[in-house]
Amino acid sequence: xxxxxxxxxxxxxxxxxxxxxxxxxxxxxxxxxxxxxxxxxxxxxxxxxxxxxxxxxxxxxxxxxxxxxxxxxxxxxxxxxxxxxxxxxxxxxxxxxxxxxxxxxxxxxxxxxxxxxxxxxxxxxxxxxxxxxxxxxxxxxxxxxxxxxxxxxxxxxxxxxxxxxxxxxxxxxxxxxxxxxxxxxxxxxxxxxxxxxxxxxxxxxxxxxxxxxx
Amino acid sequence: xxxxxxxxxxxxxxxxxxxxxxxxxxxxxxxxxxxxxxxxxxxxxxxxxxxxxxxxxxxxxxxxxxxxxxxxxxxxxxxxxxxxxxxxxxxxxxxxxxxxxxxxxxxxxxxxxxxxxxxxxxxxxxxxxxxxxxxxxxxxxxxxxxxxxxxxxxxxxxxxxxxxxxxxxxxxxxxxxxxxxxxxxxxxxxxxxxxxxxxxxxxxxxxxxxxxxxxxxxxxxxxxxxxxxxxxxxxxxxxxxxxxxxxxxxxxxxxxxxxxxxxxxxxxxxxxxxxxxxxxxxxxxxxxxxxxxxxxxxxxxxxxxxxxxxxxxxxxxxxxxxxxxxxxxxxxxxxxxxxxxxxxxxxxxxxxxxxxxxxxxxxxxxxxxxxxxxxxxxxxxxxxxxxxxxxxxxxxxxx
Numbered sequence: 001x002x003x004x005x006x007x008x009x010x011x012x013x014x015x016x017x018x019x020x021x022x023x024x025x026x027x028x029x030x031x032x033x034x035x036x037x038x039x040x041x042x043x044x045x046x047x048x049x050x051x052x053x054x055x056x057x058x059x060x061x062x063x064x065x066x067x068x069x070x071x072x073x074x075x076x077x078x079x080x081x082x083x084x085x086x087x088x089x090x091x092x093x094x095x096x097x098x099x100x101x102x103x104x105x106x107x108x109x110x111x112x113x114x115x116x117x118x119x120x121x122x123x124x125x126x127x128x129x130x131x132x133x134x135x136x137x138x139x140x141x142x143x144x145x146x147x148x149x150x151x152x153x154x155x156x157x158x159x160x161x162x163x164x165x166x167x168x169x170x171x172x173x174x175x176x177x178x179x180x181x182x183x184x185x186x187x188x189x190x191x192x193x194x195x196x197x198x199x200x201x202x203x204x205x206x207x208x209x210x211x212x213x214x
Numbered sequence: 215x216x217x218x219x220x221x222x223x224x225x226x227x228x229x230x231x232x233x234x235x236x237x238x239x240x241x242x243x244x245x246x247x248x249x250x251x252x253x254x255x256x257x258x259x260x261x262x263x264x265x266x267x268x269x270x271x272x273x274x275x276x277x278x279x280x281x282x283x284x285x286x287x288x289x290x291x292x293x294x295x296x297x298x299x300x301x302x303x304x305x306x307x308x309x310x311x312x313x314x315x316x317x318x319x320x321x322x323x324x325x326x327x328x329x330x331x332x333x334x335x336x337x338x339x340x341x342x343x344x345x346x347x348x349x350x351x352x353x354x355x356x357x358x359x360x361x362x363x364x365x366x367x368x369x370x371x372x373x374x375x376x377x378x379x380x381x382x383x384x385x386x387x388x389x390x391x392x393x394x395x396x397x398x399x400x401x402x403x404x405x406x407x408x409x410x411x412x413x414x415x416x417x418x419x420x421x422x423x424x425x426x427x428x429x430x431x432x433x434x435x436x437x438x439x440x441x442x443x444x445x446x447x448x449x450x451x452x453x454x455x456x457x458x459x460x461x462x463x464x465x466x467x468x469x470x471x472x473x474x475x476x477x478x479x480x481x482x483x484x485x486x487x488x489x490x491x492x493x494x495x496x497x498x499x500x501x502x503x504x505x506x507x508x509x510x511x512x513x514x515x516x517x518x519x520x521x522x523x524x525x526x527x528x529x530x531x532x533x534x535x536x537x538x539x540x541x542x543x544x545x546x547x548x549x550x551x552x553x554x555x556x557x558x559x560x561x562x563x564x565x566x567x568x569x570x571x572x573x574x575x576x577x578x579x580x581x582x583x584x585x586x587x588x589x590x591x592x593x594x595x596x597x598x599x600x601x602x603x604x605x606x607x608x609x610x611x612x613x
Contacts, residue, residue: 054570056570056571062574062575062577065572065573065574065575066574066576066591066594066595068572069542069572069574069595069598069599070591070594070595070597070598071598072598072599072601072602072605073572073602074540074570074571074572075572075573076561076565076571076572076573077573077574077575078561078573083562083565086562086565086566087565087566088566088568091565091568
């Protein structure tokens with residue numbers, strides 16, 4: 001189930017977000033990578049620095065793009081929901097969607113495109129099935145807000161939340177192969193590896209999946 | 215009376231000085247003799263011909279730090295410093311110079327006058343062997359021809375490949391053509407405010423300008439240099455119309471609004487009542503001092519003919535297939551001459567070709583001319599892109 005040559009990262013000059021490290025762990029050195037929704041380019045820089053990848057990015061916000069380009073990253077201003085269609089098949093080794101799935105208008109289409117463009121797709125997302133979120137909805141009866149999901153329902157760009165179970169189901173529907181998966185708890189630590197899905201879905205605050213085409 | 219006389223004589227001698235530039239420019243010059251003809255897209259050879267160019271900074275020993283800057287429609291080779299013929303500052307003082315984004319202390323910058331121009335590279339104002347200027351006997355040239363001639367200039371300078379080709383507007387078209395025609399000679403390309411093909415609207419604007427020139431009786435079917443006239447009014451009108459397209463509605467309004475020029479009330483006549491009229495008249499009149507009317511016809515035509523995809527089975531991505539060149543495409547929100555949608559078309563093609571591409575759209579109300587003006591975000595992007603390209607090419611860090 002392990003992707004080839006994946007492993008621990010060498011030390012880096014800045015302290016990256018733990019979920020980005022988990023994502024980067026899944027990427028083989030020197031690979032061609034497209035980061036969809038690359039924000040300020042932190043993951044691309046981490047990948048370039050620790051993995052020597054040939055990285056590209058798409059970002060919807062103009063500020064993010066201009067910041068990235070000024071930092072020397074190859075990033076274009078664009079909308080993942082539309083622009084992924086322009087890329088040819090197998091253009092990249094990895095297409096990464098880091099904390100962006102829930103903000104896309106067409107998550108299923110985006111995933112299909114990622115699996116078409118890249119040999120591997122890496123997706124990380126906040127798990128809406130986490131026990132705190134369930135508890136908030138149960139006890140307060142209002143849309144949950146957490147440290148990571150801190151915007152109220154009418155302001156959030158996140159329009160397509162899902163749980164780990166939902167995502168696993170979608171992967172099955174897409175007939176994609178699940179190469180690796182990791183769930184991170186609220187302290188950013190990996191949840192026990194051999195736990196069943198229901199356990200991950202309950203205690204994983206975020207999830208990271210490495211997928212490939214069958 | 216005598217003041218006017220001095221002014222007329224001053225203008226006449228300035229015009230004479232500029233006409234001399236067409237054959238004997240102040241800048242560097244390379245002449246290509248009968249052994250090195252330039253094959254034009256029109257299907258004929260141009261020979262002999264010459265290219266006037268300026269260089270800034272020093273070429274390193276590895277010959278890896280050259281940047282080719284391509285100028286726009288009415289630009290020339292004088293990027294920075296006082297223009298020898300007009301006395302005005304260079305056209306890209308904001309971008310080029312010591313410590314500027316295109317850093318003359320780090321890079322070796324080459325800027326040629328384009329084919330068809332009037333500042334020393336062969337164009338309609340250049341003299342033929344007979345001693346008379348070409349006028350309309352010069353074959354129509356294209357952006358492809360311009361780039362092919364520049365490749366001969368690089369050969370002459372002993373530069374195999376450049377770190378970057380850049381330029382705005384028609385300069386950006388040349389940068390794209392360079393990357394398509396000579397991918398192995400272009401490490402990075404930075405086209406600004408341009409398109410991969412000239413739109414119908416842009417061709418239409420150019421046609422208005424050309425018709426204005428040709429309607430001037432002093433144009434004399436293009437023989438004005440021989441007949442001792444000058445289609446000043448026609449060329450000025452062409453420039454006035456074009457100038458509007460370089461600005462945005464917002465920029466014009468911010469600059470002039472409906473303010474009146476040196477008067478308290480409208481005169482109920484056709485004098486330049488409004489400041490914007492006075493401004494355009496001024497732009498027109500200073501332009502005709504420095505630019506050849508036939509050059510204006512030739513170069514606008516070259517832009518009209520530009521359609522990069524057409525040379526590649528109609529598929530723009532094919533122009534960049536397999537290219538290792540790193541691209542950075544920049545557009546400006548208020549540029550309606552080369553809108554962001556044009557830039558996106560280039561970016562889509564580059565993505566489809568699997569090329570390395572950055573694309574930034576800069577928010578500004580300055581219109582198409584923004585690439586020439588004070589735009590700090592543009593400077594950061596150019597600096598970052600060039601720095602990354604220099605690093606990737608193994609240039610030593612500045613220090």
